[in-house]
Amino acid sequence: MKELEIEATDKNLPKVLAFIDEELEKAQCPMRVQVQIDVAVEEIFVNIAHYAYNPEIGTAKVRVEVLGDPPSVDITFIDNGVPYDPLAKEDPNVKLSAKERKIGGLGIFMVKKNMDDVRYEYLDGHNILTLKKGLLLK
Secondary structure, three states, rough: OOEEEEOOHHHHHHHHHHHHHHHHOOOOHHHHHHHHHHHHHHHHHHHHHOOOOOOOOEEEEEEEEEEOOOOOEEEEEEEOOOOOOOOOOOOOOOOOOOOOOOOOOHHHHHHHHHOOOHHHHHHOOOEEEEEEOOOOOO
């Protein structure tokens, strides 16, 4: 398992993506899967940067671990910001037009659709969100 502790700001998103992508490339992750993972990582990290500590700035830990056969990756985000479970929010009705839909929730909806599993827990003062994705094309 590799871990990066970094200030949770938008400007650090490229460093987080580079950290994740380095591990995915070592695991010979197909580009299509890597792009799906990158979109999910961006959504989660930017949400932490914008909302976990607002208006302050805090840190986030990002852990990445490639496991198993067939291979999969677990990416875990840990922050000690405001407790927030993004999975508790109802999914948006994507059958409605953009004008008819309520604002918000589309990003985490996309994360849930593109990852194989998304888990959240609040433990010992920490938000812990884990993304799991198989690395083989289906």
